[in-house]
Amino acid sequence: MFFWALLLIAFTASYLSFQSFVEYRSRYFTSSCSAIQWENQVRNSGHIHRSSGMSVLVTGAAGFVGSHVSLALKKRGDGVVGLDNFNNYYDPSLKKARNLLLNSHRIFVVEGDLNDAKLLAKLFDAVAFTHVMHLAAQAGVRYAMENPNSYVQSNIAGLVTLLEACKSANPQPAVVWASSSSVYGLNEKIPFSEADWTDQPASLYAATKKAGEEITHTYNHIYGLSITGLRFFTVYGPWGRPDMAYFSFTRNILQGKPITIFRGKNQGDLARDFTYIDDIVKGCLGSLDTSGTSTGSGGKKRGPAPYRIFNLGNTSPVRVTELVNILERHLKLKAKRNIVDMPGNGDVPFTHANISLAEKELGFEPITDLQTGLNKFVRWYLSYYGYNNRNAVE
Numbered sequence: 041m042f043f044w045a046l047l048l049i050a051f052t053a054s055y056l057s058f059q060s061f062v063e064y065r066s067r068y069f070t071s072s073c074s075a076i077q078w079e080n081q082v083r084n085s086g087h088i089h090r091s092s093g094m095s096v097l098v099t100g101a102a103g104f105v106g107s108h109v110s111l112a113l114k115k116r117g118d119g120v121v122g123l124d125n126f127n128n129y130y131d132p133s134l135k136k137a138r139n140l141l142l143n144s145h146r147i148f149v150v151e152g153d154l155n156d157a158k159l160l161a162k163l164f165d166a167v168a169f170t171h172v173m174h175l176a177a178q179a180g181v182r183y184a185m186e187n188p189n190s191y192v193q194s195n196i197a198g199l200v201t202l203l204e205a206c207k208s209a210n211p212q213p214a215v216v217w218a219s220s221s222s223v224y225g226l227n228e229k230i231p232f233s234e235a236d237w238t239d240q241p242a243s244l245y246a247a248t249k250k251a252g253e254e255i256t257h258t259y260n261h262i263y264g265l266s267i268t269g270l271r272f273f274t275v276y277g278p279w280g281r282p283d284m285a286y287f288s289f290t291r292n293i294l295q296g297k298p299i300t301i302f303r304g305k306n307q308g309d310l311a312r313d314f315t316y317i318d319d320i321v322k323g324c325l326g327s328l329d330t331s332g333t334s335t336g337s338g339g340k341k342r343g344p345a346p347y348r349i350f351n352l353g354n355t356s357p358v359r360v361t362e363l364v365n366i367l368e369r370h371l372k373l374k375a376k377r378n379i380v381d382m383p384g385n386g387d388v389p390f391t392h393a394n395i396s397l398a399e400k401e402l403g404f405e406p407i408t409d410l411q412t413g414l415n416k417f418v419r420w421y422l423s424y425y426g427y428n429n430r431n432a433v434e
């Protein structure tokens with residue numbers, strides 16, 4: 041009896057270990073195989089196809105500005121690897137559609153989070169990035185009242201995790217990143233110049249972007265990272281962000297729904313220095329091209345590295361009511377305007393960029409006026425959401 045029991049145990053044990061061996065083998069095999077495949081995809085995507093080209097890690101690559109910059113870099117022969125967490129702050133299907141567009145141009149976008157230090161280290165192991173174009177962020181001014189921590193998580197914690205990876209990388213990349221015109225906050229001196237004080241943020245979003253300017257400065261100072269911060273002024277265009285006014289106005293006008301237009305102090309109209317995406321892309325590429333190099337290695341600074349900040353705007357603010365007039369003309373529909381006083385939710389009454397520094401240093405020259413840019417946006421919107429056959433989408 042005892043003998044049989046022993047035999048049964050021995051037999052079961054060897055059977056189980058054989059089973060787990062098979063499972064272990066196959067699991068190990070598939071994971072190492074897909075790890076190699078993953079690394080090949082990253083390497084191929086980051087491969088440079090022109091002489092003295094660059095290899096760029098683009099964070100937020102499935103985002104609005106990120107997807108446009110990625111395509112422009114790839115088109116001129118630079119290597120591009122994207123990183124995006126595809127979060128649902130706005131409709132993720134738009135991010136997935138941008139991703140498909142990037143894939144069709146042989147750009148690989150890694151799905152992952154900025155705060156994943158191990159993932160960042162793996163990416164830098166796979167490709168010796170010459171540049172990082174850091175566009176991933178929690179955007180939007182009003183959403184900060186709903187979810188303040190997402191701004192800290194992306195714009196501060198995520199930024200530091202990325203800068204840590206950059207300072208440890210060998211060679212260190214040059215970093216170009218998206219700050220924001222919102223750092224000018226409640227300033228009244230116009231146009232806004234880079235040398236102006238930026239200590240009156242009106243929103244948590246602005247405060248995290250301002251913090252980013254200070255944080256990147258310390259990494260420049262201590263570790264020799266080349267840093268360029270870009271203060272974008274209300275970027276708009278095809279594949280744009282659905283949470284922005286021009287986008288939601290277009291949707292509501294097409295659906296016959298009212299739009300809410302904020303009115304500033306003393307009945308004044310709000311105005312924005314709307315900047316077309318193609319102009320912004322040129323500013324981003326100009327920044328990468330003139331970034332200079334980081335000087336650190338092994339995490340130690342070897343000499344001073346560039347630290348730059350530029351306004352990228354259009355220099356011609358347009359009132360939001362005029363934006364609506366233009367949309368009405370392009371859509372051949374009347375908007376139902378609901379005009380209300382601006383609530384104290386972080387919006388500022390106007391923005392106006394002084395871009396003479398970017399003109400001088402980057403050759404930045406915006407050429408698209410709002411009329412022309414919105415025409416391109418509306419044409420994209422109608423075709424993307426299938427309005428040509430008049431099938432309402434949402």
Ligand SMILES: *[C@@H]1O[C@H](CO)[C@@H](O)[C@H](O)[C@H]1NC(C)=O
Nearest residue numbers: 230231233234394395396397
């Ligand atoms: C614009 O900025 C430059 C510095 O980049 C400054 O010299 C110039 O005075 C500014 N112009 C205005 C009108 O503020």
